[in-house]
Amino acid sequence: MGSGIMGGGVAEACAAAGAHVTVRARTKASAEALVAQIEHSLAKQVEKGKRTTDDAAALRQRITVSTSLADLADCELVIETVVEDLEVKMELFRALDAVVSPKAIIATCTSTLPVIDLAMQVSRPERVCGVHFFNPVHTMMLVEVVRPICASDETIEAVIEFVLACGKEPIEVKDQAGFIVNALLFPYLNNAVRLLEHGVATKEGIDAAMKGGCGFPMGPFALLDLVGLDTSLAILDALYLEYADANYAPVPLLRRMVSAGLYGRKSGEGFYQYGP
Ligand SMILES: NC(=O)c1ccc[n+]([C@@H]2O[C@H](COP(=O)([O-])OP(=O)(O)OC[C@H]3O[C@@H](n4cnc5c(N)ncnc54)[C@H](O)[C@@H]3O)[C@@H](O)[C@H]2O)c1
Incomplete structure (x- = not known):
């Protein structure tokens, strides 16, 4: 969810780990801008010898961009990366809850907002946590995995496993503004x-x-x-x-x-x- 700086970076990191990613942008224009941002980032990595052309093309293929929330219905993990505004994020969590499978984990990339307030918007608060990637995502290793008081151990373990699969370093942290960093x-x-x-x-x-x-x-x-x-x-x-x-x-x-x-x-x- 979200097609800004972090939306593009997180989508690229997930696709680099082999996941099939659907990015939901609000408008066609922002979806196109996001694709351009990812392609530019991949081209730079190829130029610097960090990725082969084939690898970059395969990664790009795993990313689909959509303007429809319904296209997230089959996702196992949803990562929300929209503007740092609690009201906007709460509204999105309510909308997501109605669309994605009850088994799916919904995670937020918020930098400071209370994850518990987002968890309380959905019917599965135990399946909500924070997954705070850093900018620029493809070079920064750290991901703070934020545990709100309602999260189950299963959720935190699954997200830590996912972060490790992305080749990043997860650090678990309590749901308190600003986390560690x-x-x-x-x-x-x-x-x-x-x-x-x-x-x-x-x-x-x-x-x-x-x-x-x-x-x-x-x-x-x-x-x-x-x-x-x-x-x-x-x-x-x-x-x-x-x-x-x-x-x-x-x-x-x-x-x-x-x-x-x-x-x-x-x-x-x-x-x-x-x-x-
Ligand atoms: N910028 C960073 O360095 C950084 C690092 C880690 C985490 N974050 C967090 O990631 C999240 C996104 O930050 P960013 O830097 O990508 O911001 P950004 O400004 O680049 O992107 C914000 C996104 O939110 C969308 N948006 C704006 N208003 C909206 C609304 N009313 N409804 C739905 N979508 C809306 C925009 O279209 C855009 O896709 C924030 O929670 C931020 O705290 C940012």
């Missing part, structure tokens, strides 16, 4: 925006400092642009709602940039500008 990462990203807002250094300076001084592969502003500023703001809002800790309260500059439509790489401009 974002609970630790987002105060840092938020405080980087605060430093910029206070004029302590330029964004280029802060990015270079965190790369050179901490050995990070990219600085906080490059990372915020990669994640998406809209998604980052939604993550911080959810973290603040859960913990009421000032470190999670989004810095005003971030909210203003989202209001201005500066979402990062996906919109062509965030803290930095990106070509077409």
